[in-house]
Structures are given as structure tokens and as C-alpha cells.
Amino acid sequence: xxxxxxxxxxxxxxxxxxxxxxxxxxxxxxxxxxxxxxxxxxxxxxxxxxxxxxxxxxxxxxxxxxxxxxxxxxxxxxxxxxxxxxxxxxxxxxxxxxxxxxxxxxxxxxxxxxxxxxxxxxxxxxxxxxxxxxxxxxxxxxxxxxxxxxxxxxxxxxxxxxxxxxxxxxxxxxxxxxxxxxxxxxxxxxxxxxxxxxxxxxxxxxxxxxxxxxxxxxxxxxxxxxxxxxxxxxxxxxxxxxxxxxxxxxxxxxxxxxxxxxxxxxxxxxxxxxxxxxxxxxxxxxxxxxxxxxxxxxxxxxxxxxxxxxxxxxxxxxxxxxxxxxxxxxxxxxxxxxxxxxxxxxxxxxxxxxxxxxxxxxxxxxxxxxxxxxxxx
Amino acid sequence: xxxxxxxxxxxxxxxxxxxxxxxxxxxxxxxxxxxxxxxxxxxxxxxxxxxxxxxxxxxxxxxxxxxxxxxxxxxxxxxxxxxxxxxxxxxxxxxxxxxxxxxxxxxxxxxxxxxxxxxxxxxxxxxxxxxxxxxxxxxxxxxxxxxxxxxxxxxxxxxxxxxxxxxxxxxxxxxxxxxxxxxxxxxxxxxxxxxxxxxxxxxxxxxxxxxxxxxxxxxxxxxxxxxxxxxxxxxxxxxxxxxxxxxxxxxxxxxxxxxxxxxxxxxxxxxxxxxxxxxxxxxxxxxxxxxxxxxxxxxxxxxxxxxxxxxxxxxxxxxxxxxxxxxxxxxxxxxxxxxxxxxxxxxxxxxxxxxxxxxxxxxxxxxxxxxxxxxxxxxxxxxxxxxxxxxxxxxxxxxxxxxxxxxxxxxxxxxxxxxxxxxxx
Numbered sequence: 001x002x003x004x005x006x007x008x009x010x011x012x013x014x015x016x017x018x019x020x021x022x023x024x025x026x027x028x029x030x031x032x033x034x035x036x037x038x039x040x041x042x043x044x045x046x047x048x049x050x051x052x053x054x055x056x057x058x059x060x061x062x063x064x065x066x067x068x069x070x071x072x073x074x075x076x077x078x079x080x081x082x083x084x085x086x087x088x089x090x091x092x093x094x095x096x097x098x099x100x101x102x103x104x105x106x107x108x109x110x111x112x113x114x115x116x117x118x119x120x121x122x123x124x125x126x127x128x129x130x131x132x133x134x135x136x137x138x139x140x141x142x143x144x145x146x147x148x149x150x151x152x153x154x155x156x157x158x159x160x161x162x163x164x165x166x167x168x169x170x171x172x173x174x175x176x177x178x179x180x181x182x183x184x185x186x187x188x189x190x191x192x193x194x195x196x197x198x199x200x201x202x203x204x205x206x207x208x209x210x211x212x213x214x215x216x217x218x219x220x221x222x223x224x225x226x227x228x229x230x231x232x233x234x235x236x237x238x239x240x241x242x243x244x245x246x247x248x249x250x251x252x253x254x255x256x257x258x259x260x261x262x263x264x265x266x267x268x269x270x271x272x273x274x275x276x277x278x279x280x281x282x283x284x285x286x287x288x289x290x291x292x293x294x295x296x297x298x299x300x301x302x303x304x305x306x307x308x309x310x311x312x313x314x315x316x317x318x319x320x321x322x323x324x325x326x327x328x329x330x331x332x333x334x335x336x337x338x339x340x341x342x343x344x345x346x347x348x349x350x351x352x353x354x355x356x357x358x359x360x361x362x363x364x365x366x367x368x369x370x371x372x373x374x375x376x377x
Numbered sequence: 378x379x380x381x382x383x384x385x386x387x388x389x390x391x392x393x394x395x396x397x398x399x400x401x402x403x404x405x406x407x408x409x410x411x412x413x414x415x416x417x418x419x420x421x422x423x424x425x426x427x428x429x430x431x432x433x434x435x436x437x438x439x440x441x442x443x444x445x446x447x448x449x450x451x452x453x454x455x456x457x458x459x460x461x462x463x464x465x466x467x468x469x470x471x472x473x474x475x476x477x478x479x480x481x482x483x484x485x486x487x488x489x490x491x492x493x494x495x496x497x498x499x500x501x502x503x504x505x506x507x508x509x510x511x512x513x514x515x516x517x518x519x520x521x522x523x524x525x526x527x528x529x530x531x532x533x534x535x536x537x538x539x540x541x542x543x544x545x546x547x548x549x550x551x552x553x554x555x556x557x558x559x560x561x562x563x564x565x566x567x568x569x570x571x572x573x574x575x576x577x578x579x580x581x582x583x584x585x586x587x588x589x590x591x592x593x594x595x596x597x598x599x600x601x602x603x604x605x606x607x608x609x610x611x612x613x614x615x616x617x618x619x620x621x622x623x624x625x626x627x628x629x630x631x632x633x634x635x636x637x638x639x640x641x642x643x644x645x646x647x648x649x650x651x652x653x654x655x656x657x658x659x660x661x662x663x664x665x666x667x668x669x670x671x672x673x674x675x676x677x678x679x680x681x682x683x684x685x686x687x688x689x690x691x692x693x694x695x696x697x698x699x700x701x702x703x704x705x706x707x708x709x710x711x712x713x714x715x716x717x718x719x720x721x722x723x724x725x726x727x728x729x730x731x732x733x734x735x736x737x738x739x740x741x742x743x744x745x746x747x748x749x750x751x752x753x754x755x756x757x758x759x760x761x762x763x764x765x766x767x768x769x770x771x772x773x774x775x776x777x778x779x780x781x782x783x784x785x786x787x788x789x790x791x792x793x794x795x796x797x798x799x800x801x802x
Contacts, residue, residue, distance in 0.1 A: 359586040369492075373488075373492030
């Protein structure tokens, strides 16, 4: 659902089709305030945005990727709060993003290769907007995060479909390459997925967490076969089940209404995931692609905090400062371990590297643990 | 903000109505530094509080309690102001915890249900238990391994805090040695000591990171004539000839940094050396009683020096046996460590036994966590340990696996003062 609380102008009503990756954004005929879509020409090195000043209201971007890398397009408010995004814009296609923007200054970003801060540009939105009430600010936060979840689940479905296809066609190398990428979208919204307790272990359960009589299925089952024996000839049914489980959880996640407290606790839980499972290399013990998950958990935590940012800035500005510096330290520390478009394997990191990462996560997780009480005030 | 400071004994049983607006306490650190309720004066009971404030830090000459949790930290921030702020926060939390209060101003059970408590809670309802917390600064705080002056302190590094030389036979593990800062927690209850270190580590997240830590039990030294001499895991009384709190003149000469020693910020402080000394217990236990006593230089039962009758009889290095050989051999531990053999150098020892489970080879991973305070390690620990490392017959049964060196500043004299303030002024 679109938030219209931001804007003083008469709302155009709830809009369908939020620029979801995966289904091709529908043009539902709503007219944006700027009078037509803004063309975004994305390549591997550039991000040309057709217009950098627009009027407040619904803004439509038409993103064309003429590069060789998969890209993403974001509109950020201060503190990298995601106002809207399209994921998984593969080379050669166009995607639309519809986003409701109140007056203010924003940044646009293309992320070729889906990594880093992206290629940024300024965007000014003019017009009038009423100040938010406290409750409206919280509602805006959950709406904003809901949009994030929807963008992630769309990409999760796309990439899981590709991964499953690779498994079923016996393409071991292709499946191995897709494994950490598909998981990225899962890991970013892991706390949401965990709301659905029965599906989570089927999709993401490690062998030792299964109860007696449960079959070992999901990502980690396929990971084990891909990396230990390399024999995926009998994994067709496992792959099919993974895809149907993911479809089910995506539908549930998109329908779930989260509370601001869910966001705050989710931000903390994502860092707990890192601290307990990714630092130790337990998560991806066969592929050792834990750093993909690590980064995705941090990004998911950042997205939840970004959604709450206006509320936190109002109520606890010092906390926001410490969160910003905590995230920056984690990004810098983790950034040392990039490898091409991805990450080093967990097994390539020394004990000292892991301790540095652990320290950075602990330093961020302590202030993050204080967010819930601020939100609950 | 309401600041309720409750002793842990009274915290239980108070209806924990959430204090309004406490969720962000601790974010600034200022909230951590509430006012301070002076504890009961240190009494004779093991459960009493030891006064945190004073000319010297508590935990040096304080009667040694039975339990230790020692921790060394690396400083992970580059920001001097954050380090100073941490020392202020730590001092406030230490003053509270040694008085038997919660680590934070809100407490373990009085805060918002949505917020993590600012005290971890495992010491709720436990008495102060003689808890002392003692801080020290390692050489690497002044200059790191690459020689960088990290916090503008390099000029203030004491000459006496010179890196220890390599001693023959040591097998130091770097990951459990050194550290930029240390905190020694001693208490009569292990839960109280662990609680203190755990909460200090938590307060320090993002500024410091635990490098290594050690639990100890069964003090191996006495620091007062009131205390019976305990035994180490070799089964021998240890610390008979230790410096004692009653030896006021000796303490000035051997323990406390005196005015003029330099640097001035250390006056009233002392230098700490820690050594984790693994004992090869199983082979020791197969050693005959006579050989054990000869190696140590004391009788195992009474603790008396060989050739004497009582534990506190003076060691007579010249006494000979019927065969005209010295009763205390050339390689006996007490001879090599004796002040007469080391230009009069003494140490204030307050070490602990440790058992870190077993080593997978069917042997106990056990030994002595040696702790010694002194006025100048270059004239005290270093020459004594050089002698021992070269000649001590006990070396066959010992492995030095960890080493630490720290400058422990003088005491926190009044509320508002903080650990190491003079160093950062």
C-alpha cells in the first residue's frame, strides 16, 4: 500500500503495482505529478536520470539497463532511507518505479552489480508537505519498510527461480554462482521470513536444526549436494519444493503487516544472525559463501533502521549518530573482503579478520538494541 | 529522567514499574555516570564492600579474596575522546558494582520492557562480596606494534613500562598475551567477579574488545598477616614471603610509584605483571616428596624453609645438611627468588590457581595465573624471572604461556575523578 500521508496534495488513492521486480511494473495509468515518466539510463558505469527536479506526489521512473551487469535503482531520502527501488534490472530490459515523494532532497542511485553505494545523483522534489505527526511518522516507517520487503521478495522469487532452473538442468556451475545471490534477498528480510516458523526451516534449515523425521530440504540441502558431491541429478523434487516454499513465504510476507516494533527488533535480530551464524561460518558450511549472507543481513538491518529514521531522529538524535557510525564501521570492515562483484569465502579470512568483524558487529548491535524502546515510547 | 540507584539487595521485590524514558540511557554515556552512593566501609565479613575510592586502587594491597576474573582489552577506537569517555563510564560502573549496586543507573529489572537492561542481572541479590576492580594500561596503548602514537600518549609512557625481555623457555601465545588495557576483578564470589567483567566489556563495545580473559580460584598468596597462606596446585604453600599490607615502609620502597619516579601521573600507582604458568600436573604428581620439597626449597606440609621448623622462619640460604651440601639447593625456587639473590627486590604477589578444563590428551589444563605488583619491573620482576628462567628446577614442570604488563594508575580519589584521569589530562 502506498503512503499518502506524506503529501498535502490530494492523494491519488492507493496504487497497485509498486515497481515490483519480477512481474514487470504495471503501468496502472496513474499520472505522476511531473507529467510523465523520468527516463533512467543505466549502464555499468553511469546512471543518467532524465530530470533531477520534480514536483511532489507520485513520481515514475523508467529504468533501462544497457550495461552488462544486473543493476538496481533506488530513490533514497536522508540516511539512505529507501523511498522506492527496483531490484534485479537485468541487462537489456526496462523497469518502472512508482514512488510517492513529498517535497525535499533525495538521492537517486543505480547499483550495477548490485553492490556498494551505487552511482548517486541528487533529486529535488518541490511542493508543500505537512509535518508528520508522531503516529504518522511510525506508520510511514512501516509503509516504507513494507515497500522494501516487497522489492526483496520479488527479487527473491526471480533469483530462486533461476537457481532452481540451474539445479534442474544439471548446471552445477550456474547453480553455484546463483546460490549466494538468491540467498541475498532472503537474508535481507530474514526476520520477516522467521515469522512463518514452519516454512523457515524448510527453506533455510541447516541439517542439524531439523527435527527427527523431517527431510533435509531447501537452500542448504542443495548447497550440500552442489559443493560436496557435485551430484544434483536427483535434486529435481528438492528444487521444486524450494521454489514452492519460497512462493508461499513471499505471498505471506507481502501480506504481513509489520509494526514499528517488528522493524526495530528485526534490525537487531539481523545483527544477531550475523554474530551467531555468519561470523562462525556455520551458515554456509559447504560453500563458505557466508559473507554474502553477512552483508545481506547488515543491509536488511540498515533498511529497517532507515525506515525508522525520521522517528529516531526526532526522539533520539544521538542514537542515530551512533548507529550511522556503527554501520559505517561495519561497511568499512566488511568491505576489506570484497572479491570482484562478490565476497571472499569464509575460509579465506583469518581469525584476526573475523575478530575485527565480530567487534564491529558488537559495536553496532549494542546501540541497535536500544532502538525498540525508543520506538515504543 | 528518574535515577533510581538501588543496592542489589533491595532491587528485588521492588515492583519494576518501567522508568519513563529510560530507553536511550547509556547512549550518551552521561547517563551511565550517575551520582554514587558510598558503600559500607570494608568490614571483616567476606560479603562486605571494599571502598572503591582512595589514594591507591583497591585490589592491590586489599586482602586477596578467593576468586578472580582477569581481562585484557584491545582498544578498537581511534578516537581519544571516546576512550576517555569509556574510562569515565567504567569508573562510574565500577564504583557502583563494588558497592553492590547494578552496573547501570536503571538496573537489571527496572527499565523499559522494550529495552535491554543496563545491567545483566546475574548478581541481583548478591552482596558486594569484597569486589575490587583494578585497571591497568599496557605498553601498546602508548604505541602500537607499528610504533604509532595512537592517542597522543607516547610521550607519557613510563620508562618502567619497558617491554619485558624474552625469558628462556617461555612459550608465550600472542593471542592470550598483552593488551592495551586490563581490568582485574577479585571477589569472594565468582559470580560477582564475572558479572563485573561482563558488564564492563558490554559498556566498552565499540571502544574496546576483549583480547583474552582468565578465571582464577583459590588465591595463591596472602597480602595480610591476618590471612593464612594458601596452596598452589603443586600442593605447596605459596606467598609466605610475600609483601604484606602491614609492611608500610617496604610498600613505599617496593610497591608504590613514588613522587619523582616519573611520570607524575603514575605516582601512587604500581606496575603489574601477569604470567599464565601452565603446570605439568601429571608428571609433578609422580615426583617423590623429597624431590618436590628440594625443588621448591620448603617442606610441603608446614611450608617451613628447608632446615627450619615453622612457615615464617627466615630462609637460611647458608644452612647445610649432614652431607655439607646446602639445605636449599642452588636450583631451588625459593633461593632463586629470594631478595638476597636479587638486590633486595620484592614483589607483591596475588596470583590464583586456574583449571581451564582439560587439554584433550587426558591432562588437566591447569596451573598458576601469576599476578605481581611492583614499583619498577626492570628492577624487580625482570631480574627475578631471569634467574628463575635460567636455573629453577621447577621449570621442568612449568610452561609460561601468557604474559601481560600494565601500568596501574593511582586510585580514584573522589566522585568525578576517573581511572587514569591524570594520564589524559
